Amino acid sequence: MTLDIERANQTAVERMTSARPMLTGIAVARDVIPGLRDGLLLHAGPPIAWEKMSGPLRGAVIGAVLLEGWADDEDSARVLVEKGEVAFEPCHHHGAVGPMAGVTSPSMAVYVVENTAHGNFAFSNLNEGYGKVLRYGAYAPEVLDKLRWMNGEMANLLGAALDVSGGLDLKTLLAEALHMGDEGHNRNKAGSLLFLKLLAPAIARVATDRKAEEKVLAFLGDNALSVLNPVMAACKAMADAAHGIEGSTVVTAMARNGTDFGIRVSGLGDQWFTDLAQTPDGLYFSGFSAADANPDIGDSTITETAGIGAFAMAAAPAIVSFVSGTPKDALNATLEMYEIAVAEHPSFTIPPLDFRGTPVGIDIRKVVELGLTPRVNTGIAHKDAGVGQVGAGLVRPPIGIFEQALVAFAERYDVA
Amino acid sequence: MSHVISERRPGAYYDSIVLMRLQSALAKQPAVIDAGVVMATAANLALLESNGLRPEGVEAAPDDLLVVVKADSVKAAEAALAEIDPLLDRRRANVGDDYRPRSLETAVKMMPDAAWVLVSVPGRYAAEVAGRALDLGKHVFLYSDNVPLADEVALKRRARARGLLVMGPDCGTAIVGGVCLGFANRVRRGNIGLIGASGTGLQAVTCKIHSLGAGISHALGTGGRDLGVDVAAGTTLQALELLGRDPSTEVVVLISKPPAAAVAGQVLAAAQRVGKPVVVDFIGYPPPSRRLGNVCFASGLDEAAELAVAAARINRTPARKPTVEATDAPLAAGSxxxxxxxxxxxxxxxxxxxxxxxxxxxxxxxxxxxxxxxxxxxxxxxxxxxxxxxxxxxxxxxxxxxxxxxxxxxxxxxxxxxxxxxxxxxxxxxxxxxxxxxxxxxxxxxxxxxxxxxxxxxxxxxxxxxxxxxxxxxxxxxxxxxxxxxxxxxxxxxxxxxxxxxxxVVEPQAPLAPLAPPVSLDGLIPPVSAINVGLETFYDGLLAQDAPAVQVDWRPPAGGNEALAAILRRLQPKTE
Structure with a gap:
């Protein structure tokens, strides 16, 4: 059979954009995530060994070991990990994604997203909100207490609410949020409010404890990133639907572990192409500067992979300062991404661009030819474990990983 | 000794990004050590505290905007606070430039009606860019030089099969529908159409025509090798046919260095079929006659302009009548x-x-x-x-x-x-x-x-x-x-x-393609818009003429990495 890349890419993108990610429930990670076993922690980005992990990821690992009860304190947790008693695998190897450190342990609660168009599943942990949180490497007792509450009382209530609601259509939610000033990665204010609005009646219906109900509703409402994790799982479900198309040069995963930036390509199986992650360019919170920043981290680049995030920047003029300042720059950011995209998204549209669909399906050929890497809107983590978010900004993956992928593609399809 | 001074603005809501921007601008004010700009929530106040920016004795509610400046002196801190409004109000005079596409494909999406693509990238990349322009259905003005001859032949064959023109390579001058592409003079619009292998030759003749009070319909460049045996007048023959059909052109001027002998025959045969007076100046080439039917020969650029203007004025050929009236019916082919x-x-x-x-x-x-x-x-x-x-x-x-x-x-x-x-x-x-x-x-x-x-x-x-x-x-x-x-x-x-x-008047001996689609006149009809790939001067020139134009922010494919570029070429969809 002759290689028809255009056709393969059309197939991949058609699957990505026709996927229908539904948030169907909440479950314990070990019960639903394939291959997640005791002694194994999932993390963001491409594979990485403990020795190479950056501060925030190490902190999150220690926190997860403590949360799971595999060790009693920080020191013994560190000893356990250094002895090699804890295994690490990327979330992406298990159909999962997680923001920042992305550490997901067997007992954590996870969102279950089903792509009802193609039948695949994706998972993501629950968003902890701001401040000292595990995803930025914090593992103090109050961090773990909050996680226990989230994985317990909150997950139970959310799970029950989702059960009675019959599931939540994340694609529709995203499409609507893009019309309300979100881009789905850095800005999820509208999406999180929509999430709360959709869940609130069901939560009220199933809640038996007024105090728990109030706490969960307030927690969801106060956190403008509440919906980020289910959105990421939705994007993972869409991107996975496009993975494994023979002859396709479409990127189906972009992820960072705080040390490396990695991508996967639809027609190149499960191989990662990695290089050192960059430090984002952005604005810093009071008291912090670029000197505090960790290299780029997190699976949240799955949003750009699926055609939102920085690719939908034109929809989110409120956060244009990240890309230097004016609404026109936001438009230009999206216009630039059309150059490396295979298609325009039929469901995610951008009002200021006359409802043009977002650029979707990154073609490694176009990236290499134009020397134009995908834009990524991202939060910036402090390089030390547990300090948290220090800013937000723009980052791009290293061009070398796309070049590696192109060479591998040529070899794999015997056109080198 | 540092001083912390703050300002509280009740009920002022700003997006957190605006606040972060204000904060970084304040921190850059003279003698300012640090600054904090936050909505005064408990969490944010705690953050200010930990950074040594919590102002003493200030009560604030979560809906209040709190601006804090730590500076070397009270005076410096106050001066910085005085900048809040100017900084908040500051709008960039420049609201951002229009998007500059990186690829020709994107440029075409942005300006689908542009009939012309100007290519002036380095020669070794030019054929590829020009070929893509043709694939996208665009005429090409190819200024780049050092384009291999084989590439020129292939491009012109491709253009001909699509009913498109390739002007060049090494074509510096053209005027289409009154719009100058590349180097060209501001000349009056009129009824004289030019075809030229030489850019400066075209400029000289168009200027002379202008100075004689007449004007130019179009001036089409062909590139210096067009009348050689290899290219075999690919562009010149198309241009003759096009100007023959163009209603705004009444007289055609053809200027070139001496053509290859075999090609000269084809070109002159085509010139005879134009159906309009044609003035030919093959520079330094002895004309076979003063006049062959509608074709008359000039002895130089000046005379070419003069003959063309005369023909345009009296609307008939300027040459002398033959001394003997003879039949014009051609003999049987092959005689x-x-x-x-x-x-x-x-x-x-x-x-x-x-x-x-x-x-x-x-x-x-x-x-x-x-x-x-x-x-x-x-x-x-x-x-x-x-x-x-x-x-x-x-x-x-x-x-x-x-x-x-x-x-x-x-x-x-x-x-x-x-x-x-x-x-x-x-x-x-x-x-x-x-x-x-x-x-x-x-x-x-x-x-x-x-x-x-x-x-x-x-x-x-x-x-x-x-x-x-x-x-x-x-x-x-x-x-x-x-x-x-x-x-x-x-x-x-x-x-x-x-x-x-x-x-x-015989059929050309080796036509590039036997039944080529005609070149559409649409590309010559104003408003003429164009996409420029390469020299920004050409883009500026188009804008100065109020011609809609898009500048492509072109870079060598794969950053000039030839190995990767070779892979990319093999992975491109086949166009022919």
Whole structure:
């Protein structure tokens, strides 16, 4: 059979954009995530060994070991990990994604997203909100207490609410949020409010404890990133639907572990192409500067992979300062991404661009030819474990990983 | 000693990004150590506290905007706080530039109506960019030089198959629909259309036409190699046909360095079919005639402009009328011409004229390098082949006999020999009168002409050189030849022009594509818009003319990495 890349890419993108990610429930990670076993922690980005992990990821690992009860304190947790008693695998190897450190342990609660168009599943942990949180490497007792509450009382209530609601259509939610000033990665204010609005009646219906109900509703409402994790799982479900198309040069995963930036390509199986992650360019919170920043981290680049995030920047003029300042720059950011995209998204549209669909399906050929890497809107983590978010900004993956992928593609399809 | 001063603004809501921007701007104010700009939530106040920015004794509610500045002095801190409003109000004067596409494909999406793509990237990348432009259905103005000849041939073949023009490579000048592409002068719009292989030549002629008060419809560049044997006038032939159809063009000017002989024939044949006056200046190339039908020849750029303006004013060809009215109907295709000359210079002059439109052309005359390649040496002087011009005064014919100006015998034999060749359609004879010449050439030649014309309708053309004072009586000689059925001329160029009318209009010998779609006139009709890939000067030039344009922010594919670029080429969809 002759290689028809255009056709393969059309197939991949058609699957990505026709996927229908539904948030169907909440479950314990070990019960639903394939291959997640005791002694194994999932993390963001491409594979990485403990020795190479950056501060925030190490902190999150220690926190997860403590949360799971595999060790009693920080020191013994560190000893356990250094002895090699804890295994690490990327979330992406298990159909999962997680923001920042992305550490997901067997007992954590996870969102279950089903792509009802193609039948695949994706998972993501629950968003902890701001401040000292595990995803930025914090593992103090109050961090773990909050996680226990989230994985317990909150997950139970959310799970029950989702059960009675019959599931939540994340694609529709995203499409609507893009019309309300979100881009789905850095800005999820509208999406999180929509999430709360959709869940609130069901939560009220199933809640038996007024105090728990109030706490969960307030927690969801106060956190403008509440919906980020289910959105990421939705994007993972869409991107996975496009993975494994023979002859396709479409990127189906972009992820960072705080040390490396990695991508996967639809027609190149499960191989990662990695290089050192960059430090984002952005604005810093009071008291912090670029000197505090960790290299780029997190699976949240799955949003750009699926055609939102920085690719939908034109929809989110409120956060244009990240890309230097004016609404026109936001438009230009999206216009630039059309150059490396295979298609325009039929469901995610951008009002200021006359409802043009977002650029979707990154073609490694176009990236290499134009020397134009995908834009990524991202939060910036402090390089030390547990300090948290220090800013937000723009980052791009290293061009070398796309070049590696192109060479591998040529070899794999015997056109080198 | 540092000082912390704050300002509280109740009920002011700003997006957190605006606040972060304000904060970083305040921190850059003179003598400021640090700054904090936050909505005064408990969490944010705690953050200020940990950074040593919590102002003492200030009560604030979560809806309040709190701006805190830590500076070397109170004065510096106050000065910084005074900048809050100017900083918040500051809008960039420049609201952001329009998007500059990186790829031609994106540029075309942005300006789908642009009919032209200007390419001025380095030569080794130019063919690829131009090829993509053609694939996207765009005409190409190719300024880049150092484009390999094979690439030019391939591009023009591709263009022709799509009904598109490639002007260039190394084409610096063009005017389409009043819009200058590349280097061109501001000239009046008018009814004279130009085709030129030379950019400065086009500029010189358009300027002259302008100074003479006339104007330009279009000026189309072709590139310097277009009239060579390899490219075979790919663009010139398209441009002639296009300007022939273009309603705004009434006169066509064609300027070029000397074309390859075989190509000159095709181009002049096409020029004859334009259906409009055509002024040709093949610089430094001896014109075959002053005029061939609608085509007249200029001796230089200045004269080309003058002839064109004259033609445009009187709306008819400026050339003199021929001295003899003769049929213009072409002879049957495949008819050969045989010239049997007694006069060496006349033979040579005829040869120079014929070689532009009669091919293959043989002669026993050794030609100078001007005609090299266009005239073949006749292998056997006793037998003509294809088109042949013979100087029967050459040594090989005069051994043991008189010069043919005096002794007609050899010519009579040869005349019958040529007439017996069924492929011959036209025979040219010269007759030189005067002292020393045969006393009555017509008395011998005219009966022979009648004799051969009785057998078949062969055309005989006689060039008579003499005066009314000559002993042979010029008028009587001419009349005798006319009675024999011959067509008589008194000037070589008019004879050549006649032969051209009868035989020059032949199908091009090696058309690039037999049935090419015509080039659409749409690309010439204002408003002309264009996409520029390369030199920004050209983009600025378009904007200065109010022509809609998109500048492509072009870079070498794969950052100039040839190995990756090679892979990319193999992974591109096949276009042909």
């Amino acid at each position: 050969f011409v045989r010239g049997l000359f007694a006069g060496g210079t006349l033979a040579y002059e005829a040869l120079l004229g014929f070689r532009t439109f009669l091919q293959p052309l043989y002669s026993n005359i050794s030609v100078s390098n001007v005609a090299a390649g266009s005239v073949h040496s006749l292998p056997d002087p006793a037998h003509s082949t294809a088109h042949t011009v013979l100087d029967l005064g050459e040594d090989e014919y005069t051994v043991g006999r008189l010069h043919p100006m005096m002794d007609q015998d050899l010519r009579l034999r040869r005349l019958r020999q040529e007439a017996a060749d069924p492929d011959v359609g036209l025979i040219v004879l010269d007759v030189v009168l005067g002292y020393g010449a045969h006393p009555d050439p017509a008395s011998e030649l005219a009966p022979a002409i009648e004799e051969i014309r009785d057998r078949r309708p062969l055309e005989v053309v006689v060039l008579v050189i003499g005066t009314d004072e000559d002993p042979q009586d010029l008028d009587a000689q001419a009349e005798r030849f006319q009675q024999s059925g011959a067509i008589v001329f008194r000037v070589t160029s008019e004879m050549v022009a006649h032969v051209h009318r009868r035989l020059g």
